[in-house]
Amino acid sequence: MNSMQATADSSARPALMRHFLGLMGKTLFIALVLAFFVIPVLWLVFAPFDAHPSLTIKAPQFTFHNFEVLFQTPGAIASLGNSIILALGTMILVLVLGALASYALSRVKIPGRDILLYTLLLLSSIITGTAAMVPTFLLMVKLGLIDSQLGVILILGSGIMPTVIFILKDFMDSIPKSYEESARIYGAKPLRILWDVGVPLARPGLATIAVWAVVQVWGNFLVPYILLQTPSRTPAAVVIYTFYTEGGQPNLALISAFSLLFSIPVIAMYFFVNTRYGFRFYGGIKS
Amino acid sequence: MSEIDADAAASQKLRKSERVKRKGNRTSEDGDSAGLGKGRAAAFVAPAMLLIAIFLVFPALWTLYLGLTNYRLTGFAATHPRFVGIDNYVNALTDSRFLNSLGLTLLFVLGSAVIGQSVLGFAIAWMMTRVRKGVKSVVEFFVLLAWIVPSSVSTFLWLALLDRNNGTLNTLFGTGTTAWLLQFPMQSIIVFNTWVGTAFSMLLFSSALGAVPPTQLESSKIAGAGAWAQLRDVIFPHIRSHVLTNTILITLWTFNTFTPYLLTAGGPDHRSEILPVYIYRLALSEGSLGQGSAVSLIMILINLVIALVYLRILREKKS
Amino acid sequence: MASIVTTSLVKEYPGGVRGVNGLSLTVNDGEFFALLGPSGCGKTTLLRTIAGLEKTTSGRINIGDRDVTDLEPGKRKIAMVFQDYALFPHMSVADNISYPLKIQKMRKTDRLEEAEKVGDGLSLQGLMERRPGQLSGGQQQRVALGRAIASRPEVFLFDEPLSNLDARLRLEARTFLKKLQIDLGITTVFVTHDQAEALALADRIAIMKAGTLQQLGSPREVFQRPANIFVASFVGSTPMNLLPATVQDGRVLVSGTSLPLPASAEGLVAEGQSVTWGARPEYLHMSTTETADAFLGGVTISENLGASVLLSISVGESNVRVVVGEDQEPSMGTSVWVKVEPRRSLLFDSDGDRIGK
Numbered sequence A: 001m002n003s004m005q006a007t008a009d010s011s012a013r014p015a016l017m018r019h020f021l022g023l024m025g026k027t028l029f030i031a032l033v034l035a036f037f038v039i040p041v042l043w044l045v046f047a048p049f050d051a052h053p054s055l056t057i058k059a060p061q062f063t064f065h066n067f068e069v070l071f072q073t074p075g076a077i078a079s080l081g082n083s084i085i086l087a088l089g090t091m092i093l094v095l096v097l098g099a100l101a102s103y104a105l106s107r108v109k110i111p112g113r114d115i116l117l118y119t120l121l122l123l124s125s126i127i128t129g130t131a132a133m134v135p136t137f138l139l140m141v142k143l144g145l146i147d148s149q150l151g152v153i154l155i156l157g158s159g160i161m162p163t164v165i166f167i168l169k170d171f172m173d174s175i176p177k178s179y180e181e182s183a184r185i186y187g188a189k190p191l192r193i194l195w196d197v198g199v200p201l202a203r204p205g206l207a208t209i210a211v212w213a214v215v216q217v218w219g220n221f222l223v224p225y226i227l228l229q230t231p232s233r234t235p236a237a238v239v240i241y242t243f244y245t246e247g248g249q250p251n252l253a254l255i256s257a258f259s260l261l262f263s264i265p266v267i268a269m270y271f272f273v274n275t276r277y278g279f280r281f282y283g284g285i286k287s
Numbered sequence B: 001m002s003e004i005d006a007d008a009a010a011s012q013k014l015r016k017s018e019r020v021k022r023k024g025n026r027t028s029e030d031g032d033s034a035g036l037g038k039g040r041a042a043a044f045v046a047p048a049m050l051l052i053a054i055f056l057v058f059p060a061l062w063t064l065y066l067g068l069t070n071y072r073l074t075g076f077a078a079t080h081p082r083f084v085g086i087d088n089y090v091n092a093l094t095d096s097r098f099l100n101s102l103g104l105t106l107l108f109v110l111g112s113a114v115i116g117q118s119v120l121g122f123a124i125a126w127m128m129t130r131v132r133k134g135v136k137s138v139v140e141f142f143v144l145l146a147w148i149v150p151s152s153v154s155t156f157l158w159l160a161l162l163d164r165n166n167g168t169l170n171t172l173f174g175t176g177t178t179a180w181l182l183q184f185p186m187q188s189i190i191v192f193n194t195w196v197g198t199a200f201s202m203l204l205f206s207s208a209l210g211a212v213p214p215t216q217l218e219s220s221k222i223a224g225a226g227a228w229a230q231l232r233d234v235i236f237p238h239i240r241s242h243v244l245t246n247t248i249l250i251t252l253w254t255f256n257t258f259t260p261y262l263l264t265a266g267g268p269d270h271r272s273e274i275l276p277v278y279i280y281r282l283a284l285s286e287g288s289l290g291q292g293s294a295v296s297l298i299m300i301l302i303n304l305v306i307a308l309v310y311l312r313i314l315r316e317k318k319s
Numbered sequence C: 001m002a003s004i005v006t007t008s009l010v011k012e013y014p015g016g017v018r019g020v021n022g023l024s025l026t027v028n029d030g031e032f033f034a035l036l037g038p039s040g041c042g043k044t045t046l047l048r049t050i051a052g053l054e055k056t057t058s059g060r061i062n063i064g065d066r067d068v069t070d071l072e073p074g075k076r077k078i079a080m081v082f083q084d085y086a087l088f089p090h091m092s093v094a095d096n097i098s099y100p101l102k103i104q105k106m107r108k109t110d111r112l113e114e115a116e117k118v119g120d121g122l123s124l125q126g127l128m129e130r131r132p133g134q135l136s137g138g139q140q141q142r143v144a145l146g147r148a149i150a151s152r153p154e155v156f157l158f159d160e161p162l163s164n165l166d167a168r169l170r171l172e173a174r175t176f177l178k179k180l181q182i183d184l185g186i187t188t189v190f191v192t193h194d195q196a197e198a199l200a201l202a203d204r205i206a207i208m209k210a211g212t213l214q215q216l217g218s219p220r221e222v223f224q225r226p227a228n229i230f231v232a233s234f235v236g237s238t239p240m241n242l243l244p245a246t247v248q249d250g251r252v253l254v255s256g257t258s259l260p261l262p263a264s265a266e267g268l269v270a271e272g273q274s275v276t277w278g279a280r281p282e283y284l285h286m287s288t289t290e291t292a293d294a295f296l297g298g299v300t301i302s303e304n305l306g307a308s309v310l311l312s313i314s315v316g317e318s319n320v321r322v323v324v325g326e327d328q329e330p331s332m333g334t335s336v337w338v339k340v341e342p343r344r345s346l347l348f349d350s351d352g353d354r355i356g357k
Ligand SMILES: Nc1ncnc2c1ncn2[C@@H]1O[C@H](COP(=O)(O)OP(=O)(O)OP(=O)(O)O)[C@@H](O)[C@H]1O
Pocket: B027, B028, B029, C013, C014, C015, C017, C018, C019, C037, C038, C039, C040, C041, C042, C043, C044, C045, C046, C193
């Protein structure tokens, strides 16, 4: 009897041990991952409210003063306005043109349609802003669109347009055709059908695209950096690099407050979409 | 222009699993349920195609031509570019600065994407299948946050973290006044890019792991398989195609990212000058537009190869 | 109101399938017309071609005195109810019903008033603000009808509008539809693959097979005098008895039993000709006493149909089915006589076509 108990114990102990070690390992892993991802962000949370922000993360001497300075800094708030102009402009551009094109491509079999779609997607993935910056810059100079927000919108819009069409077409494809056919029987013309039936039914797709386009443009640094020169036209992503103190040091009070203000819209939008539709769904939204 | 490329396809793949299949419906033979007709359809498509043609395709073709000239941003060659044939390409391919840049780019992609983002992303996704829901949401939130924050901001966060005098890292580790960005520029941007991009791999793998039938996991557990055996025999065969997709997408994005410029500007002494940064400095800072275009084209060609491999995998998966 | 005339209508799909193959028929003004046939025979294709949703390959279509062959669907003055109703999910019932009026640019208050009126007629009071997703199948079907009515068409086209309803609701909706059509008097083409529905509703029925017309007639004609074996076996809730037979001595020999020649075939058949003999189970009489001109056989199966019973009786090699009243049901194995009336039996030739008028 004793021996039986002994064997039971000796087999239980390593199992318990293993379990304990596993738990330790798991906890350690999670702690490290959290440390890696959280520590850099802490600065964004603390520094904006710190009376003497430095590059070190520390418990702040709480103040809103940095935001006051921000609102008084010429061009800071205006640059957020520029970001909004670029983001909304691009969004409207790709929504309107993308909806029209994807609807027609979904409904009418143009010969070589699928090849066209894949070619466009391929093009947009290989002709990136970085790879094509030289000719893009020259093209805008030649077209007189250098230093114009319209130019930035056109470039950013054309870059994401293939993806927009590709995704929207999928949404349009999933709309049962009998809705449009009934509208058609009662005399509705194609544009009207698109507006009355296609657009409302593809709304989840259009919303996805809208959010996605805004996020893309909002964070884009390179294109406005290359194409815009006048400070009053420059968006926040670029302007943030112009905040220096008289001593030539980065103005941390300004930068931290501005960073927070600049980040909140996209974070909010992202988590709004998340709670509304779930992340799986929109996993590919940002790149 | 963005790095989105086939991330469309990826998001679609994620989405398709969610979408409730709508009931199939009858329609006219060419599907033209709205009575568009070919003419009107063309008119609907034309504006979008025109935009793409002028602002996306044309610049790429122009790159091809510019790469064959000695075009410069300023000076005599700006007004009178001369056709120099494949000189630029020969120069590029033999220039040690280009070769250095190409090597750094490979290192960057390998380190931050193929190893950093994939491995970390998978490890997190896998670990998250074995923890409580609350822990999972918290971890996922922060990983995603790194991804969502605009790049101009995240680079500042890392400048603060890595700063020589007051940086958090030095304070935390007591490493004195180590100038991380100057002493370890490549390591720094590799870790930075891993930090930024892990979220995508995590999302993709976590959706892939969710699709592994739980019964198979249980039966392997009952058969006494340890964690490693389970990974190898049950999980990996299920997510093999996701691994491929993920690797190629993040390779493409990492290859084209310009963000490290905001951390190190390619320096010190070209030690972190990955291709996008090289092109920028060569063409727009130093003004060698022709030479820059030649490098651009090389970059587009590499992109093309990666994208074609991806399309091929997609096609194989479909059939 | 208007009639519909199709002339040698052909609809060929890419790939060469002919959904409709040379169809000429006339739907009279104000008529309730059913298109009946098995799955894939081209009913939907014909309806959609009439609607203009499919382009005609050849032939003409007239509605009233207009040739509409090349007209847009919206200009044909038709209304169509789809099998899945195709109600706009993002619009309220009122907006759905008044949609055709919106297209006709009627003022909003006017068209909502009109929708209200139509809704009342279809007992949709109180539902006008709901979305289609919040309605039962029967209610959705009535909304779809309402939208069709509101457009004031000359012609109604219905593609199996009852098939998404459960059995009981279907009967109700059927009666409702019939009454509605009589009240409105609008020419109606109704597609169904349910022969009982077609018999119950239609003024005339067109039976189709593989894109061609098999028979066109009133429900009674189609039921009593099917034009061929295909129609005979397709129409009727219990399939027609169809047995191989030979003409002999001016009578017809069916399964070893000599029966009088069907009245319609008199003088049209030759001695020794091979034919198919047919009679509906409802038109046969069973008797337990010996009867002349009758089959003799044992009862093998008896199936209860409610107020009547379907008996299977084995006669020689074959099986003869007969419907009898519930009081008459014999026990299994009983030998019975099944008498055939010459007036109610038919002969079909070797091509399957009915012999005689
Ligand atoms: N879009 C199409 N392309 C090619 N062939 C088609 C198409 N639609 C229908 N067909 C073919 O045309 C024939 C007639 O189809 P139709 O849908 O008209 O039949 P139906 O009588 O309405 O059948 P059901 O009772 O099943 O609805 C079928 O053989 C079908 O396969």
